[in-house]
Amino acid sequence: MRVEASPSASKPIGVVNIPNALSVARLFFGVATLWLIEVDWYIPALVLFLIAAVTDALDGYVARLLKQETAFGRQLDPMIDKLLIASVLIFLVAIPGSGVAAWMASVIVVRELVIQWLRSMMEGKGVAFGAKMAGKLKTVVQCAAIVAALLTLALSPDPATWVLISRDLLIWVAVLLTIYSGVEYLAVAAPKLRNM
16 A cells, blocks of 8 residues: 655745744844944843844744754854844944953954854755854853843943943853854864865
8 A cells, every 4th residue: 555645744844934034033123223222222222132032042942843944044043143143242342331342243253254154164065064052152141241231331321330240241251152162163063074
């Protein structure tokens, strides 16, 4: 007796799905956050940035739950994360009292560009190159540092000392984790690149 495969079983997952829609929504939240920073509305910017960060956690969970993980999604999700974080950091560098130095933003942006290039190249060759735990933790701490910087600006000109200390600590930890996770990704990618 011949068993026919169900249409849903053989149908490939398209790029238009719920997880990817959440990733794209995060991009629009990011643009709105930048506008709010530009007009000095730091509390609304903080809230919108937090919503964007939540969609980052949500899209991966939804992708696994609905079995809608795709190579496109594995590139789209981190790319939008990088665009969101890098653009907000660049905006913060230009604002006195944000606590974000130009060199810190540069280290983070360069690392993100290099790893995104690696991910694109590996995925293009059919080699999965998903996020590592250090990379995920790095993203969480980067988001926390940005929230702390926005909170400091919202409380200006007289933020509490503990807010300033927390902001500076989070920014430094974010930079150090960015460097560490970048090295980790390069170490994982090196042998795979040699075999390609």
